[in-house]
Structures are given as C-alpha cells and as structure tokens.
Amino acid sequence: MLWRPIKFLFALILLPTAFFTLLETGKILCAVLGNLGAALSFILGVLIYCAIHYGYYNFSRLYVFGHEMTHALAALVCGYRIKDVSVGQDSGYVKMDNCNAFVVLAPYFVPLYVIAAALLYAVADLFVDLTPYRQVFLFVIGFLTAFHFVQTFKTLFEADQPDLKIAGGKIFSGVMITLANLVVLAVVLKALFPETVSLVSAGKNILAGTVNIWRIIVNYIVEKMVNSGK
Numbered sequence: 001m002l003w004r005p006i007k008f009l010f011a012l013i014l015l016p017t018a019f020f021t022l023l024e025t026g027k028i029l030c031a032v033l034g035n036l037g038a039a040l041s042f043i044l045g046v047l048i049y050c051a052i053h054y055g056y057y058n059f060s061r062l063y064v065f066g067h068e069m070t071h072a073l074a075a076l077v078c079g080y081r082i083k084d085v086s087v088g089q090d091s092g093y094v095k096m097d098n099c100n101a102f103v104v105l106a107p108y109f110v111p112l113y114v115i116a117a118a119l120l121y122a123v124a125d126l127f128v129d130l131t132p133y134r135q136v137f138l139f140v141i142g143f144l145t146a147f148h149f150v151q152t153f154k155t156l157f158e159a160d161q162p163d164l165k166i167a168g169g170k171i172f173s174g175v176m177i178t179l180a181n182l183v184v185l186a187v188v189l190k191a192l193f194p195e196t197v198s199l200v201s202a203g204k205n206i207l208a209g210t211v212n213i214w215r216i217i218v219n220y221i222v223e224k225m226v227n228s229g230k
Helices: 003-034 036-055 060-077 101-108 112-127 131-158 162-167 170-192 199-229
Strands: 082-087 092-096
Touching (some): 101 170, 112 131, 170 199
16 A cells, blocks of 8 residues: 555656657657658558457457466566466456566556567568568558557456556556557557657657656746745
C-alpha cells in the first residue's frame, strides 16, 4: 500500500513528458504518412488488420496467447519462476512466484508479435537476401502493429482489468502504458523508416517541453509561497 501513493505521484510527474511524447509521436506518424510511397505497404497492413478485426474476426485467442506469454517472458527476465500458464479463448493467466509493475503491464506495451516477426526477418536475412520482400515485411509489421494497438485498446476499455490495480492503480498504469506505447510506436517507425524519423530530435523536444512545463510549475509554486509569507 505504501508504494501506491508514490506511484500515483510518479504518474503525475510524468504527465508533461507523456503529453510532449504524444505530440512528438504524432509528428513522427504524420511524417511517415506524408511519405506515402515508402509507407504504403505498412499502412495497408494496418488498414487490412482493422478491417478484418472489426468486420470478420477479432483474433482474441491469438491475443490472449501473446498476452500471457508476454507476462511469462517478462517474469523470466525479472528472475521470477513460472508455475503455470493457461490460455483460453477470451482469457488466461500466468501463475508465478513473484511479480512487479513491469511484469504486470508488459503485455500492454510490448508488441510481442511485432518483435517476433522482426527477429525472424533479421535472422533469415543473414542467410538469404530478403530485400525483394521488404514490402511484404512492411505489410506484416503494419498488420501486427495494428493488432497490438487495437487489441490493447480493446482489452483496456472493454473490461475492468485487475492488472492495472495490481501494478499500482489505474492512473499510474494508464500513464505508464500510454507513455510506453508512444515510445514503442516511435521506435517501430524509426526502425522501418530511418530516413523519415528522427528520434534524437523528438527526444530533445520532449525534454525541452518537459523542463519548460516544470519550470513554470515550480516558479508558480515558489511565487505562491513567497506571497503567502508576506
């Protein structure tokens, strides 16, 4: 219980950073969309996934499998022992000997299938020249990226998720998931379109915006304290 108010305060502190990260990721996305020739396959992947998801099939079991596997992998990374894993059509669980906020929230911002596809492509490219299939790769990554974001949004907003409370509360979890997903999207777009996306520039703008906001807040608080002491 002691950590909950600390995490809540930490989330509030991160709000300006999350806001400027949203702005910068939006700029990055607009830059990618503006280069339609290079991004067409990626965009088609996103659109086709959305069409299938909302029109025909929602891939729920595939998402549940990835969700629980991400919990399990995050737990292993943290040195925890996995006791049991269950995957159903619409829900599942992972039993482990311990957990933390990273383990609990990992499935909501780690695009497991995107990472798996990228690793598979990278390894295969070591043995076979896959350059002629780059557009297919972009399509697949667009499809899987949409899968991650649509499924995450659906999971968070269609039902009350106990994971959010376990991690430290809905506000803390919401801020961390939002911020992490924005960073993930920016990194994915940078990896796919390195000439269009500048993470260094975005990072500088985020830092500058965050510092300016906190300078204004601190100056306001100090001014109020000084005036109240007169």
